[in-house]
Amino acid sequence: MARKQTRTTKRMLFTWLLLTGFIILLAPEKLTNRFQFAFARIFQWPLSMGRNVTLSARARYSIETNVVNRREYNQLQNHLANVIEQRDEAQKKLEKTAGLRIRYPLEGAKLVPVDVSTAFMSGSQCELIINRGGDDGLAEGQFVLGDNGIIGTICRVDRRSSQVKLITDPESKIAVKIEQSDAGMVMQGKGNNSAKIRLVSTKHKVKIGDIVRAVQKPGFLDSAMIVGKVSRCQKDDENPLLWDITVDPVFDLESLNIAAVIIMNPQE
Amino acid sequence: MRWLRFVLLLLIVTMLQADMVDIIAVPGFNIKPDLLLILLVFFATNYDMSEAIIASFIIGFAADIIVVGSSMGPRIISFGLFGSLLTQMHQVMAIRKMRYQSLAVLVTGILAGVFVSLLTFLKGQSTSANIYSELFGIPLYSAILGPFLFLPLGWWMRIKTKRSSRV
Numbered sequence: 001m002a003r004k005q006t007r008t009t010k011r012m013l014f015t016w017l018l019l020t021g022f023i024i025l026l027a028p029e030k031l032t033n034r035f036q037f038a039f040a041r042i043f044q045w046p047l048s049m050g051r052n053v054t055l056s057a058r059a060r061y062s063i064e065t066n067v068v069n070r071r072e073y074n075q076l077q078n079h080l081a082n083v084i085e086q087r088d089e090a091q092k093k094l095e096k097t098a099g100l101r102i103r104y105p106l107e108g109a110k111l112v113p114v115d116v117s118t119a120f121m122s123g124s125q126c127e128l129i130i131n132r133g134g135d136d137g138l139a140e141g142q143f144v145l146g147d148n149g150i151i152g153t154i155c156r157v158d159r160r161s162s163q164v165k166l167i168t169d170p171e172s173k174i175a176v177k178i179e180q181s182d183a184g185m186v187m188q189g190k191g192n193n194s195a196k197i198r199l200v201s202t203k204h205k206v207k208i209g210d211i212v213r214a215v216q217k218p219g220f221l222d223s224a225m226i227v228g229k230v231s232r233c234q235k236d237d238e239n240p241l242l243w244d245i246t247v248d249p250v251f252d253l254e255s256l257n258i259a260a261v262i263i264m265n266p267q268e
Numbered sequence: 269m270r271w272l273r274f275v276l277l278l279l280i281v282t283m284l285q286a287d288m289v290d291i292i293a294v295p296g297f298n299i300k301p302d303l304l305l306i307l308l309v310f311f312a313t314n315y316d317m318s319e320a321i322i323a324s325f326i327i328g329f330a331a332d333i334i335v336v337g338s339s340m341g342p343r344i345i346s347f348g349l350f351g352s353l354l355t356q357m358h359q360v361m362a363i364r365k366m367r368y369q370s371l372a373v374l375v376t377g378i379l380a381g382v383f384v385s386l387l388t389f390l391k392g393q394s395t396s397a398n399i400y401s402e403l404f405g406i407p408l409y410s411a412i413l414g415p416f417l418f419l420p421l422g423w424w425m426r427i428k429t430k431r432s433s434r435v
Contacts, residue, residue, distance in 0.1 A: 009318070010317050010318055010321065013318060013321055013322070014321050014348075014352055017321065017322070017325040017348055018345065018348060018349065020325075020344075021325065021328070021341055021344040021345040021348055022341070022345065024332075024340050024341040024344060025339065025340070025341025025342065025344075025345060025387065025391065026341070027340075027341075029339055029340075032339065032340035032341070033336070033340075035333055035340065036332075036333050036334075036335070036336040036340070037336065039333045039334065039336075040336055043279075043283060043286075046283050047283060047286055047287055050283060050284070050286070050287035050288045051287045053288065053291070054287060054288060054290045054291050118286060118287060118334075118336065119287075120335065120336065121298065125335070125338065127336065129336055163336060
């Protein structure tokens with residue numbers, strides 16, 4: 001009798017736990033994501049420490065290829081200084097001719113520095129959890145910068161943490177343009193650290209190495225910014241009148257541990 | 269079951285799984301061991317049924333909570349289901365030898381992975397682009413690593429993982 005009762009209890013226990021699992025599965029994602037955010041927030045310190053250990057372990061292998069020598073660095077710094085001076089000169093001339101003050105890109109925008117707590121880089125998911133949220137003025141749709149390029153957009157905001165959908169995530173779609181062409185295009189993530197641009201007519205000239213930029217989006221981005229470079233460009237197998245373009249990000253998303261969120265119209 | 273030790277162990281393993289296992293991932297394929305799967309098989313083969321069922325569902329919950337942005341539930345259900353089935357099977361056939369523990373990790377990993385993909389698909393979310401490496405690569409890596417971790421796990425949980433000649 002007692003044995004039968006124990007077996008029934010075990011069966012009941014299993015049934016109740018399975019039922020709980022199904023309730024969680026069918027519950028709205030907004031609700032269940034709170035558990036995930038809470039975990040990322042509570043264990044933010046050990047998680048980011050673990051990530052730093054992983055990154056430093058990786059950096060040990062790639063240090064020789066990722067570092068430029070002092071001479072090359074100085075050349076790049078000098079080039080940057082010359083370009084800034086030329087831009088300022090051109091700006092002054094333009095302002096004199098037009099009689100209007102012209103705003104620099106991102107002028108008045110606020111860049112909120114963020115730490116990456118956790119990164120998910122599987123084939124179906126390329127996302128980051130950052131340590132700033134709604135309390136810091138972050139909102140859904142804002143662009144995230146990493147290594148001076150767009151790395152993704154904010155897709156979910158909690159009070160003190162947020163989720164960033166990277167440009168390589170299969171569900172990420174952003175409006176872009178390619179260096180040579182002014183036509184509007186949509187870039188969709190592909191997973192595996194790359195993205196695709198489809199439905200582009202072969203009339204447009206596209207070549208490997210062309211720079212891909214995210215286009216202006218009112219309230220979120222006021223000037224086009226780099227997102228990647230064309231790494232492969234061939235005619236679409238199904239429709240030879242269209243290009244099948246593969247884009248590689250210009251930054252190493254996996255080794256990113258600091259970023260910045262662009263807030264175009266800060267409240268303060 | 270020493271539940272306090274179980275909770276501490278689960279917290280540590282969950283955090284390791286969330287960020288640290290990338291260090292030992294197979295480069296290029298993103299294949300890394302699933303420490304929570306190893307933990308699931310360990311508890312399913314070393315504890316009595318009620319404790320193993322509860323542990324399986326809790327481990328499934330931990331596996332779901334670390335994948336921020338994905339829907340919660342598929343891992344709770346599949347880990348709970350296959351953990352419970354494994355512990356039931358263990359009542360009939362003890363899994364003590366390393367090669368059988370390894371096989372248990374592999375089979376449980378593949379079945380749980382297929383079930384997670386199915387539930388994710390039914391929920392209307394996209395499944396992984398490299399699904400084959402996730403379904404076979406991760407369980408295989410975990411199966412190779414798993415039995416070596418059973419000894420320290422047994423020491424931490426204060427149980428004897430005696431290897432008999434019985435299957």
